[in-house]
Amino acid sequence: xxxxxxxxxxxxxxxxxxxxxxxxxxREKEGHVKDTNDxxxxxxxxxxxxxxxxxxxxxxxxxxxxxxxxSGFRLGLAIAxxxxxxxxxxxxxxxxxxxxxxxxxxxxxxxxxxxxxxxxVRTVLAVFWLLVYVFINLTSVLxxxxxxxxxxxxxxxxxxxxxxAAFAALYSVYGGLKAVAWTDVIQVIFLVGxxxxxxxxxxNAYSDGAGVMAGFSKLLANVGERFNMILFKGELIYTDDAGxxxxxxxxxxxxxxxxxxxWIANFFYWGxxxxxxxxxxxxxxxxxxxxxxxxxxxxxxLLPLIVVVPGIVAYAMNADITRGDEAYPWLLDQFVxxxxxxxxxxxxxxxxVSSLASMMNSTSTIFTMDIYRHFFERDASERxxxxxxxxxxxxxMVIAAIMAPQLxxxxxxxxxxxxxxxMISPGxxxxxxxxxxxxxxxxxxxxxxxxxxxxxxxxxxxxxxGIPFLDRMGIVFLVSIxxxxxxxxxxxxxxxxxxxxxxxxxxLRTDSVFAWASFAIIGITAALYAIFW
Numbered sequence: 083x084x085x086x087x088x089x090x091x092x093x094x095x096x097x098x099x100x101x102x103x104x105x106x107x108x109r110e111k112e113g114h115v116k117d118t119n120d121x122x123x124x125x126x127x128x129x130x131x132x133x134x135x136x137x138x139x140x141x142x143x144x145x146x147x148x149x150x151x152x153s154g155f156r157l158g159l160a161i162a163x164x165x166x167x168x169x170x171x172x173x174x175x176x177x178x179x180x181x182x183x184x185x186x187x188x189x190x191x192x193x194x195x196x197x198x199x200x201x202x203v204r205t206v207l208a209v210f211w212l213l214v215y216v217f218i219n220l221t222s223v224l225x226x227x228x229x230x231x232x233x234x235x236x237x238x239x240x241x242x243x244x245x246x247a248a249f250a251a252l253y254s255v256y257g258g259l260k261a262v263a264w265t266d267v268i269q270v271i272f273l274v275g276x277x278x279x280x281x282x283x284x285x286n287a288y289s290d291g292a293g294v295m296a297g298f299s300k301l302l303a304n305v306g307e308r309f310n311m312i313l314f315k316g317e318l319i320y321t322d323d324a325g326x327x328x329x330x331x332x333x334x335x336x337x338x339x340x341x342x343x344x345w346i347a348n349f350f351y352w353g354x355x356x357x358x359x360x361x362x363x364x365x366x367x368x369x370x371x372x373x374x375x376x377x378x379x380x381x382x383x384l385l386p387l388i389v390v391v392p393g394i395v396a397y398a399m400n401a402d403i404t405r406g407d408e409a410y411p412w413l414l415d416q417f418v419x420x421x422x423x424x425x426x427x428x429x430x431x432x433x434x435v436s437s438l439a440s441m442m443n444s445t446s447t448i449f450t451m452d453i454y455r456h457f458f459e460r461d462a463s464e465r466x467x468x469x470x471x472x473x474x475x476x477x478x479m480v481i482a483a484i485m486a487p488q489l490x491x492x493x494x495x496x497x498x499x500x501x502x503x504x505m506i507s508p509g510x511x512x513x514x515x516x517x518x519x520x521x522x523x524x525x526x527x528x529x530x531x532x533x534x535x536x537x538x539x540x541x542x543x544x545x546x547x548g549i550p551f552l553d554r555m556g557i558v559f560l561v562s563i564x565x566x567x568x569x570x571x572x573x574x575x576x577x578x579x580x581x582x583x584x585x586x587x588x589x590l591r592t593d594s595v596f597a598w599a600s601f602a603i604i605g606i607t608a609a610l611y612a613i614f615w
Contacts, residue, residue, distance in 0.1 A: 279425060
């Protein structure tokens with residue numbers, strides 16, 4: 083990908099802007115020492131638009147731009163179900179989960195589990211999340227980002243990993259969530275604007291210069307089978323990176339995507355995930371948190387146009403690539419002209435570094451507040467806890483950078499992330515759902531569900547390899563629910579647990595802005611599924 087002077091100028095200006103803003107918002111007033119509330123929750127001062135922008139910036143990373151485009155290349159529009167179903171999930175999380183989280187005044191998801199259950203459940207889940215964030219999330223985002231740098235600029239994979247890790251750490255380690263959230267507002271402008279530009283240029287090129295709409299119409303006419311949202315067994319056979327024929331149904335199993343395991347993945351990610359929920363916990367109040375989440379829901383509806391359609395265009399144009407995850411870099415190289423490459427490249431890097439910064443901050447939050455403060459130094463000062471958080475962020479990034487190149491042998495890294503996160507998510511989600519909404523759930527039942535989530539998922543994978551992983555997630559979730567109910571009934575003999583959540587009468591009441599936004603998102607999502615059924 084050949085850059086000209088203006089491309090370097092645009093990209094360099096973006097880098098300086100992000101670092102400068104990150105360091106500027108991290109300043110403290112004279113005489114004020116940054117405490118844990120400042121560092122981990124941005125002083126609880128975020129307005130709705132910053133929350134929504136930061137949620138999307140944290141969510142959209144290389145795994146979407148590179149990984150989901152790669153899955154779009156192989157599977158078509160069906161992979162967009164992760165985005166469109168997420169829009170509905172966000173509304174439900176804002177309506178049902180956020181009032182309880184904010185009322186409890188928590189810093190972390192494991193902390194909530196101690197409030198509802200006990201310290202054992204908190205510790206087990208804190209360790210689970212630390213392992214997932216470092217060895218799956220941070221590692222995969224670094225790898226995919228470096229893969230993009232290699233394909234676009236010829237930077238070696240190792241140096242790509244090092245440069246991305248250093249960029250993300252440079253502005254986020256010192257400032258914490260405040261630096262991450264406020265720079266995310268800028269990052270979203272770059273990633274949405276630059277991402278749409280790439281899609282429009284690719285569609286225009288596919289139509290031989292006849293325009294974006296002509297390109298999209300030609301795409302529907304020529305590869306219409308790649309625009310089916312619901313895939314049935316044998317409907318879409320694709321060739322994987324190893325040249326083997328695969329049935330797309332094994333990854334996106336028909337109607338059970340809408341009715342089964344996809345909900346588990348979505349509710350776990352949006353409702354129990356530290357680096358997502360942490361933005362809402364930093365809101366000024368519940369109203370701002372809910373409106374911010376609804377704003378993120380609108381942006382989720384737009385994202386398949388940015389991260390899935392480019393992969394379909396690459397497929398339709400018979401892209402000369404050997405791996406699905408090379409589809410997006412190929413488009414940038416082929417169809418983004420001089421003067422615009424800097425902007426589109428900045429969009430990709432914005433998605434990567436914003437997610438890295440978010441994951442680093444949440445990893446440091448969990449380790450500091452749930453592990454260090456409880457097991458190493460209970461009376462640590464606020465200054466000491468912030469220092470531990472900064473060191474943890476750096477260490478987590480170093481570990482991920484060492485591990486990232488090991489993912490080079492994988493096909494469709496996006497699917498790798500979903501499946502191996504899915505080893506944990508069913509049991510954890512069961513704990514949260516039953517802890518939030520069933521008063522009889524006991525600590526021992528939650529602990530057992532947490533400990534058995536991975537063994538149950540592995541057993542399902544080994545014993546029932548023919549069942550798609552999304553369906554396996556749904557089954558493990560139901561088994562976990564049954565375990566919690568049975569054990570709680572035996573232990574509690576039908577009585578409510580002493581730490582049960584008590585819901586007041588106004589629990590479900592929302593303001594009119596959130597209500598109308600919810601109706602609009604539900605209506606648009608239903609229309610999209612009706613069109614592309």
